[in-house]
Amino acid sequence: MKTTEHGKSELAGSLLAWYDKHKRDLPWRRRKTPYRVWLAETMLQQTRVETVVPYYRRFLRRFPSMAALARASLDDVLELWAGLGYYSRARNLHAAAREIVNRWRGRVPKDRRAFLDLPGVGPYTAGAVLSIAYDLPEPIVDGNVTRVLCRVYAIEGDAKSAAVRKRLWSLAGELVQNDRPGDFNQALMELGSLVCVPQDPACGLCPIADRCEARASGRQGELPRLPKRKAVPHYDVPVGIIWRDGTLLITKRPTDVMLGGLWEFPGGKQEPGESMEGALRREIEEETGLAVDVGDRIVSVNHAYSHFRLTLHAFHCRNPSGRLVLTKCDAYRWVKPAELDDYAFPSGSRAIIDALTAEQP
Ligand code: SF4
Structure with missing residues (x-):
């Protein structure tokens, strides 16, 4: 399949139409302020949606704004995060909130470089917040996006290798150039969560099945190629x-x-x-x-x-x-x-x- 401009915009269109109809009603999709999107995306890293929902609600009730989070003590923040795991996420979010209040008068910077300078912010978080909250055409590549793109474009090679990651970011960057970048990124991730799942993807329900190379060649089960997991001590x-x-x-x-x-x-x-x-x-x-x-x-x-x-x-x-x-x-x-x-x-x-x-x- 060729990634022509025409092909890309058709793929984005099909995906967006599917998203409009099938997206889950999740609390962070109701009001998309930079703070709320950031909080949700941070909590969702390595963590399932069902687990995150009650934590997200509780956290927002206690710290409804960036300013409220910045004023809080780290102990109070960790208390609300307890049980969610990966606690460096909470420490970084708290430190970043203080920096935003002090350096940016409480407003999340729209500039990608400035955003990436904040504690705990990597390309994924920057892409998520800038596209979803500000509708800027910034790409996201997470586990779901990796799976969908590796299958649609039949990308061989270790999906965690630098070469494949570079290709995925570049592809995601081309695809997000449409008039609804925030929704497009969410649609790609939603497809990976609901349809293009790791085992037995539901290709019969997929809005971009006719553009999927893995499906055409029956390789859905083989892609993406991931390195074997090491034994865990x-x-x-x-x-x-x-x-x-x-x-x-x-x-x-x-x-x-x-x-x-x-x-x-x-x-x-x-x-x-x-x-x-x-x-x-x-x-x-x-x-x-x-x-x-x-x-x-x-x-x-x-x-x-x-x-x-x-x-x-x-x-x-x-x-x-x-x-x-x-x-x-x-x-x-x-x-x-x-x-x-x-x-x-x-x-x-x-x-x-x-x-x-x-x-x-
Ligand atoms: S057709 Fe199947 S493998 Fe291809 S993107 Fe859709 S769900 Fe995934």
Whole structure:
């Protein structure tokens, strides 16, 4: 299939007509301010639409504008983000909001370069916000767009390679040159979400099926070509609920590490040859300077991150002795169980809190 100007505008037309009829009614499609689009697109990275919707609504209720977000503390922002994962997104959004208020008087810059200078903003976010909120002809290439374009234009080669990515951005840049660039980008992504799905695409329902090279040659199932996934390592991580006079110890992760700024229970990875209890005693001592008695297990929780999986094993720990000297965290608190809801925890720790709450008489 040739990407002639005529062919491109017909493809865009078919896609837009389909989008007008079939697009999902999603909260961020109702009022498209730069702030709302930015928030939605940031939350949607690596995260499913159904998961994002309640988070998006809650976040907007609490921080209805860029100015409100800029005024908020990072702790409050992380508290609302807790459970959504990829917390650097929240930290960057918060930092960017402050920069926009300080440098751009609260208005998201329309200039792509200026936008790309903001924390956490890459080509995808820039393309999404500039096209959807400002209707500028800026392209987007995400996983859905990659799949659709690789199939429509039968693009062989590793879809994650620099050469293929360059071609995809260039194709997306040509296709978005129409009179509804924001809707066009959303239509392409929507087609990838609803019709041109990874397994068994619904080609019979596809508005651009007659222009799809993969379909014509029966290669829908082969494209895009993706590198084989590497085996994901698994770690066992014992953590301690360290009790002292009816309160328990929580620590705050430094902001520049994974899950930065979130709270957790002290603990760490079990090393080869260590018992779970031994690993926990060692980790707590290294992290807090405290010696503890390890008691009953409360719960074990599985959690998957992009590059590894872990199982958190939570234990009651009592009789802390020694001087509290924290080495791997930004802050600590002794809190009552009922106060845990006031702090932002990642979802693994949140599951431990649920189990702990269920244990309380
Ligand atoms: S025809 Fe099938 S493979 Fe081609 S874009 Fe449409 S859904 Fe995807």
